[in-house]
């Protein structure tokens with residue numbers, strides 16, 4: 001969060017920097033009678049340094065929105081931004097570099113390489129990019145994720161929750177502008193899922209990261225600062241400082 005200053009030098013109220021933004025985002029699949037509108041003119045901002053959950057019924061467009069924001073899929077029309085960068089103006093090669101250099105991903109599949117240690121898995125994207133790891137930040141991420149005594153282990157020697165924490169560390173280690181999660185707890189039991197959400201929460205609170213996560217789970221959404229609700233490809237509601245009960249109530253009202 002930055003504090004804006006007016007010309008006389010007095011502090012104005014803090015401004016929230018926008019980490020990601022969709023503007024009149026529209027995505028359709030198929031043609032003619034078979035056209036499916038996955039996103040229908042969605043305009044939404046995601047604040048830097050905040051944890052936002054995206055919810056909505058199955059088929060409401062959650063994954064499509066997340067994938068388009070993260071440069072993994074392309075809009076039919078409209079624009080998406082990471083910071084000030086308009087993703088819709090980038091080539092495939094530039095999108096690949098933007099994803100590598102500026103974003104982090106925590107998806108259901110951990111995608112860890114079995115022959116590498118936890119530490120090697122965590123630093124692999126930076127190593128491939130020829131980027132130096134910031135050792136102090138690495139140590140902070142590892143301490144936050146309580147992975148210090150697991151760095152020499154291979155994925156097969158780790159529990160599911162530890163593997164997911166390694167995947168989170170890999171996503172955070174290069175200080176991405178936004179960490180995108182698509183049902184990151186979907187493959188985890190509820191205890192391990194709660195642990196992961198606690199870590200994402202502290203990545204925001206203690207490490208100043210930005211998290212945008214798709215979830216079906218009201219308990220998972222309650223870890224967020226804000227929940228955006230989609231229905232039929234449009235944003236239909238949102239909650240600030242959600243609780244499990246307020247999320248459930250909103251879902252019920254929306255018929256989700």
Ligand SMILES: Nc1ncnc2c1ncn2[C@@H]1O[C@H](COP(=O)(O)OP(=O)(O)OP(=O)(O)O)[C@@H](O)[C@H]1O
Nearest residue numbers: 029036037038056057058059060061062063064065
């Ligand atoms: N590759 C595709 N081809 C055709 N239609 C698609 C494709 N991907 C998604 N859709 C359609 O777009 C709509 C939105 O899908 P999306 O996966 O974004 O929804 P979702 O809210 O993430 O759903 P879920 O909660 O079930 O994962 C759905 O109607 C879906 O069937």
